[in-house]
Amino acid sequence: MSKKENQRVFLRSRPGVDKEPKVENFGCEVCPFPEEPGNGEALFETLYLSVDPLMRCLMNEDSGVVYASAWGMGDTIKGSAVATVIKSKSPNLEVGDLVTPKGFSWPFQLYTVQDESSVLKLENLNRKNASLALGLFGINGLTSAIGVMERGNIVPNSNQTMVVSAAAGSCGSIAGQVGKILGCGKLIGICGSPEKCEFIVEYFGFDEAICYKTEDVHSEIKRICPGGVDVYFDNVGGDINNAVINCMNKNSSVILCGQIAVYNDNVPYPPPLPADIVELIAQREISRERFLVLNYPEKFMHALSFLMDSYKNCQIKNHETVTTGLENTGQAFIEMMNGKNIGKQIVKL
Numbered sequence: 092m093s094k095k096e097n098q099r100v101f102l103r104s105r106p107g108v109d110k111e112p113k114v115e116n117f118g119c120e121v122c123p124f125p126e127e128p129g130n131g132e133a134l135f136e137t138l139y140l141s142v143d144p145l146m147r148c149l150m151n152e153d154s155g156v157v158y159a160s161a162w163g164m165g166d167t168i169k170g171s172a173v174a175t176v177i178k179s180k181s182p183n184l185e186v187g188d189l190v191t192p193k194g195f196s197w198p199f200q201l202y203t204v205q206d207e208s209s210v211l212k213l214e215n216l217n218r219k220n221a222s223l224a225l226g227l228f229g230i231n232g233l234t235s236a237i238g239v240m241e242r243g244n245i246v247p248n249s250n251q252t253m254v255v256s257a258a259a260g261s262c263g264s265i266a267g268q269v270g271k272i273l274g275c276g277k278l279i280g281i282c283g284s285p286e287k288c289e290f291i292v293e294y295f296g297f298d299e300a301i302c303y304k305t306e307d308v309h310s311e312i313k314r315i316c317p318g319g320v321d322v323y324f325d326n327v328g329g330d331i332n333n334a335v336i337n338c339m340n341k342n343s344s345v346i347l348c349g350q351i352a353v354y355n356d357n358v359p360y361p362p363p364l365p366a367d368i369v370e371l372i373a374q375r376e377i378s379r380e381r382f383l384v385l386n387y388p389e390k391f392m393h394a395l396s397f398l399m400d401s402y403k404n405c406q407i408k409n410h411e412t413v414t415t416g417l418e419n420t421g422q423a424f425i426e427m428m429n430g431k432n433i434g435k436q437i438v439k440l
């Protein structure tokens with residue numbers, strides 16, 4: 092690629108609302124270098140991209156969510172990213188500044204011109220740790236912290252038991268650690284391989300782990316949590332959800348973060364639960380309302396400083412799975428959807 096060329100990732104084809112996405116759904120090609128920035132704009136070089144489960148919805152003709160639009164066929168795909176300023180016509184942005192987009196709006200290309208109003212400056216990060224803005228200090232960290240704080244109903248030192256699904260992933264690993272900091276007595280993670288189970292115990296400090304692919308989740312929870320489950324941070328839904336809810340106590344709390352097990356199914360969000368689970372939720376007065384972090388903007392600053400302090404004090408550990416190269420973005424997304432990641436899956440350009 093010559094100096095004045097650019098490269099982008101685009102949507103080559105849609106997987107269909109009820110099929111698994113494939114690497115071939117994504118294309119990567121050379122594209123024109125952006126025009127000179129106008130007043131209030133800057134030219135950016137993208138450093139890191141975030142691949143997120145939400146992108147699966149954006150691959151459909153209708154995203155099904157109000158806060159992000161579906162990608163058009165052939166369009167450059169958009170999401171979250173970290174970039175640096177390489178030319179500025181904005182008084183508020185200098186060459187070398189690090190930024191992240193305010194929404195899920197960054198075009199997945201090497202170079203782009205954006206208006207100053209569409210980015211947030213990453214004042215506390217540097218080139219070495221800037222990818223934290225996509226995980227622990229980004230939307231996933233906020234989701235986990237605000238979800239647990241607002242919906243977990245954790246009572247410190249009351250020996251509550253918390254269960255987290257997709258516990259080795261970005262939201263799950265952070266949510267579990269937040270639960271521990273806020274005072275949960277016992278922390279159990281559910282994830283997709285024995286290696287992940289070992290990792291979440293050794294590295295993230297979970298007390299126990301269950302591999303849903305090789306163990307029976309319901310009987311394992313019964314065995315590990317004889318006193319029942321008080322808090323469930325649910326990233327997954329489906330059978331795992333039903334197994335956990337079966338073991339939940341009266342007045343316990345589900346943080347309904349995501350339902351990735353059904354993202355390749357043509358069902359509404361959140362998907363309907365089996366009748367016996369609905370009945371059980373009502374009988375035991377379990378709280379379980381849809382949780383969307385974007386509904387809590389007033390909590391962002393508090394949650395971010397909590398995460399930053401906890402990280403600085405070594406109470407929270409971060410982990411990333413890094414794929415290199417813009418052309419491997421589709422691969423990184425598919426691998427994350429299939430559980431190859433531990434912690435936040437990012438793409439380094």
Ligand SMILES: NC(=O)c1ccc[n+]([C@@H]2O[C@H](COP(=O)([O-])OP(=O)(O)OC[C@H]3O[C@@H](n4cnc5c(N)ncnc54)[C@H](OP(=O)(O)O)[C@@H]3O)[C@@H](O)[C@H]2O)c1
Nearest residue numbers: 144260261262282283326348349350351352382383384430
């Ligand atoms: N509510 C909000 O505001 C909000 C904001 C951000 C994200 N989310 C949601 O949070 C969840 C986690 O997102 P993330 O970005 O942190 O991703 P992640 O957990 O880092 O990666 C996704 C993980 O999901 C697991 N998974 C995939 N298919 C599964 C299945 N059929 N059954 C069980 N587990 C499966 C895989 O781990 P295993 O190896 O363990 O299977 C994979 O590693 C998603 O549901 C996402 O939509 C919600």
